[in-house]
Amino acid sequence: MSRGSPLASSDRSTAQSQELVERASKVIPNATQTGSKRPTQFVQGVSPSHIVRGDGSRLWDADGNEYIDCNAALGPILLGHNHPAVTDAVKSQLDEGTMFTMEHPLHVEVAELFTEVVPCAEMVRFAKSGNDVTTLAAKVARAYTERDVIATQGYHGWPDVWMSNKPSLDAGIPDVIGEYTEEFEYNDIESVEQIFADHPDNVAAIVTTPVNLEEPEDGFLEELRELADREGAVLVFDEVLTGFRFALGGAQEYYGVTPDLGCFAKGMANGFPISALAGKREYMEVISRGDFFYSMTYAGDAASLAATKAAITVQQEEDVHEHIFRVGESLMHSYNEIVAELGLGGRTRAHGLPPRFVIQFFDEDGDHDQLARSLFMQEAHKRGVLYTGGHIPTYSHTDEDIDQILSVYHECLEVLVDAFENDNVADRLEGDPVGATLRQRTGEND
Ligand SMILES: Cc1ncc(COP(=O)(O)O)c(C=O)c1O
DSSP: OOTTTOOOOOOOOOHHHHHHHHHHHSSGGGGGGGGSSGGOOOOGGTTTEEEEEEBBTEETTTTTTEEESSGGTTTTTTOOOOOHHHHHHHHHHHHOSSSSOOOOOOHHHHHHHHHHHSTOOSSEESSSSSHHHHHHHHHEEEEEEOOOEEESSSOOSSSSHHHTTGGGTTTTTTTHHHTTEEEOOEEEEHHHHHHOOOOSOOEEEEEOOSOOOSSSTTTHHHHHHHHHOOOOEEEEOTTTTBBBBBTHHHHHHHTTTSEEEEBBTSSSSTSSSOOEEEOOOOGGOOOOGGOOOOOOHHHHHHHHHHHHHHHHHHHHOOOOOHHHHHHHHHHHHHHHHEEEETOOOEEEEEEEEETTTEEEBOTTSSSSSSHHHHHHHHHHHHHEOOOOOOOOTTTTTHHHHHHOOOHHHHHHHHHHHHHHTTTOOOHHHHOOOOOHHHHTTTOOOO
C-alpha cells in the first residue's frame, strides 16, 4: 500500500468490469446508457466500469474494489449514497406500492414543498429526467409566446431542440429544426441581444444554465431577466445540475434572480429518478390548455416522490449546502496549491465553483491533454479515488475523505511530473486513453 492510498491494494483487479464491458458491447449500444459513463470515458483495463454498491462517499465496483466517489453519479447524489433518511422513506413507500391508477397524495405534497423552497415555483409538474423538463420548458415557452426560436447556451439533454445545432451530434435531426435553436455565449449579453435582432418578435425563450464553471459576471443573469421582460420572451433556468446544490432553492436563490420557469432533476431526490418543471402560474398554466399536450405514465412515482420529500427535509434541517461549499472549496484550493508546489501550473487545474468543478489537463499549446488526464485517472483509480474529471461534492464527504483524495492526487501528480520529465506519458498507460468528454463535444470546454 502506498503512502496516501488507504484504499489501494496490490492485487487489485478489474476483471469483472472488463467482462461486463465485453458483454455489454454485444447487447447495449455504446455499452452504457449515459454518455459520460461510456467505457471510452475511462482508461479501459484499469478503470472500473460497473458499480455494485454505494454508501455515503464510498462506492464498490463489480470486482469489490472500494473508491471514494468524486462525481456523485454525475450530480444526482446530493446527500451521499444510500442516505438513511432517503432510503428509509423509499423503503416505507415500497411497502405501500409505488405506481397506482391515480395520483398519490405525495404529488400534491411535494409540489407544495417546491412552492415553499424554489423562488420561481408557483406551480410544478413532475417528470423522469432532465431532458423531459428542459424540453417541456421550451414547448411551454413556444406555446405561450406563439414564437419559434429558442436562444440557448449550455447542455440541456439529447432532444432535437438542444442538439439540432451541435454539428458533430446532430445525426437524425432534420436540418430545419436547427433553424429554431440559436446559441449564445454565457456572460456575453450582446450575443443574446444579437439573436433577438436576428429574429425580431420570434424568440420564445432564453434557456440557460444559470451558472457554469464560470460565475455570472457583470450582472449577466439580471441582464437576461431584463432582456426577456423587454422582449416578451420567457426566461428559463436549467437547474438540472444547480438545483438543490447551490442552495435549497437552486442557483436562482443563490444569485437572487428569478426566472419564469426552472428545470430540476439531479439532486432533487438524492439519486431517485424524478424531475420537475417549476414556474410562475402564468406560464405553467399553458400546460392545462386544451391545445397543449404533456403526459407521462411514470411522472412522479410515489417512491421517487417520497425520496424527494425526504431529501428536501434533510436540507431544511441540516447545513447541507454550507458543507458542500466547504468541501468543494477545500478540494479545489488544495489541489491548485499542490499543482503550484509541483510546478505544474498551466498543465492542470481545478476549475469551477465549489459545488461543481473539474480537474482539467492541458498540453503545452493549451489544448485539452487527454493523455495526461488518462494517466492521472489511471493512477487515481488504482489508488481508490474515482476521479472522472468532474467533481461534485456531497454532504457525505468528510474531512478525512478530503485528506485522502488530496493525498492520492498528490501522488498522481508526482507520477505525472515524472512522466512529463521523461516524456513517457503514453508509455505508462496500462489501457486505452480516454476520449473527449461529452461536455467537450457539446462545446462546453469542460
Ligand atoms: C444542465 C443539464 N440539463 C439537462 C440535463 C439532462 O438531464 P438528464 O440526463 O437527466 O435527462 C443535464 C444532464 O447532465 C444537465 O446537466
